[in-house]
Amino acid sequence: MRKPNNSTRRQFLGLAGGAAVIGAVPIVTLRPAEATPAMLATAIRNVVGEAEVRTGKVKLDVPPLVENGNTVPMTVSVSSPMTPDDYVRSIHVFNEKNPQPNIGNFYLGPRAGRAQVSTRIRLADSQKVTAIARLSDDTFWSVSVDVVVTLAACTEEAI
């Protein structure tokens, strides 16, 4: 009498487990697409080409802890004399985990006087933000900053 009971319980558990696994799949696929490290690498390659990217010269000011990922103030500055012979051509900002790896490209010139740009960005998750500067001698310099986001952008539904 106990044996058949036992086997139904086992069957039930097996079915329930299977259902849980099947149920988990749509949850995973419903998540918004994330930029993968490969996408980030490709986006950076599109900007720098084959050139070597060195660390330094660039300063990225982002609050380390962000409450609202929908507007995150960001300032990028590059230490450069900004003379006609030695200036910053462009600044490119990337992220790791938003749906797209690009944040913005900013093109300056020697007339800028100071190589500094500020804007407000969106961050979909706690992640690394990378800024790359291209100088007039076509060298690339980068910096990366980790940001913790409590309320992510892009998660709320539009009405």
Next chain:
Amino acid sequence: MPSALINVPRQAKRGDIIEIKTLMSHIMETGYRHLASGEVVPRDIITSFSCRYNGTEIFRADLFPAIAANPFITFFTTATESGKFEFEWIGDKGFSETASASISVE
């Protein structure tokens, strides 16, 4: 209604490095949000911003959905001569706005 806020110093000495602050009101819809019905809200962002100083381009930016709503951009330039700054924003769905500010340089 689209509207721009521009902050440029009215006066500067020749050679001064001045800060220019710009804000354009725009929803910057990312194209990654869904309606309750599951439909994707189509992307509607400003893709390009540029600033010209007496006709010469001094700053340009490519914007992506990761730029927050109402894009606020600040940058610097050297005050070389009296004249006019012209700003232009271009985006999806034929969005195109311009604004200008003048400066007198001594």
